Amino acid sequence: MRSELAPQAPGFNPALDKGGLMSPSGGLLWHLRALRYRRHWRPFCAAIAQWLATWPHGREHLLLLGPSAGWCLPTEFLATFSTIHAVDLDPLAPWVFNRLHGAGLRRAGVRVRWQRADIFGSLVALLATFPGHAVLFGNLLGQHRLYCTDVAAAEVDLQWLTQQLEGRVWASFHDRLSVDWAPNRAAPERVCTPRSLSSEQLARHFGSAGVWTDHLTAEVIAGDVECHYLPWPLMPRRLHVVEAAWHADAASVP
Ligand SMILES: C[S@@+](CC[C@H](N)C(=O)[O-])C[C@H]1O[C@@H](n2cnc3c(N)ncnc32)[C@H](O)[C@@H]1O
DSSP states (O other): OOGGGOSSOTTOOTTSOOSSTTOSSSHHHHHHHHHHHTTTTHHHHHHHHHHHHTOOOOOSEEEEESOTTOTTSOHHHHTTSSEEEEEOSOTTHHHHHHHHHHHHHHHTTOEEEEEOOOHHHHHHHHHHHOTTOEEEEESOGGGHHHHOSOHHHHHHHHHHHHHHTTTSOEEEEEEEEEEEOOTTSOOOOOEEESSOOOHHHHHHHHOOSSOOEEOSOTTSSOSSOOEEEEEEEEETTEEEEEEEEEOOOTTTOO
16 A cells, blocks of 8 residues: 555554643643743744744645644744644643734634644544645654654654655654753754754764754655754753754745
8 A cells, every 4th residue: 555545654553642631742741841941942932933934835724733832833923824723632732822822813813723633643634634734743743752662663653744745835843852951051053954964963963972862753854955953942951952844835935
């Protein structure tokens, strides 16, 4: 069977309870952490806003995947669409998102719909239902390994997922690596490269003697696609290296 016809990622397991309030990448713990550290996240959020502003998506509608409450997403960017279909497993995400972005989006006339679903089980149907939407993964893909006991299966799922996106206008920012980081050590400089860097190159550039966690997203961005690598101090003692890249229609690229 051709992989793009497969309705679900190969390792997708609907029995795993990923969407709980204490889930490792969403839910109550995530929102409390965001509330506590959002001041430290400002440079990272500003870098995401700058990068999103360069995406010539040329679309009126957005399929927003794994945005949580959009703690790191700028309302100004979201307001460039007239409708947003947001998908996340976290039952709290719509409510907190509305607190953060609702007023701004209502003023701009943007309509937001929510769906609680697992991307690895629903992506094919979502892409078919919204064929003209731009697609944005909002820091979801690097979280997949947190839910998978089998690293090889997680990698296969991510490969499958990027195959589904062929021909689409899409963008993603996602964890590539993370590492323990001394709280008094300055965050490293961000870097932009003409194509994706390997995990070894990234670890060398961001320099740490610690043990890096690989988030298995090295193959998400393939070919000659400009990549931004942004340091994100998730917590005072933990640094994430986030990769951000977009794909646009040839017609929309200035
Ligand atoms: C790190 S948070 C995203 C943070 C977001 N960028 C922000 O600005 O707040 C990752 C989100 O992805 C969601 N998520 C993780 N795996 C998912 C999956 N397989 N399907 C749908 N949502 C998922 C989690 O529920 C969580 O809300």
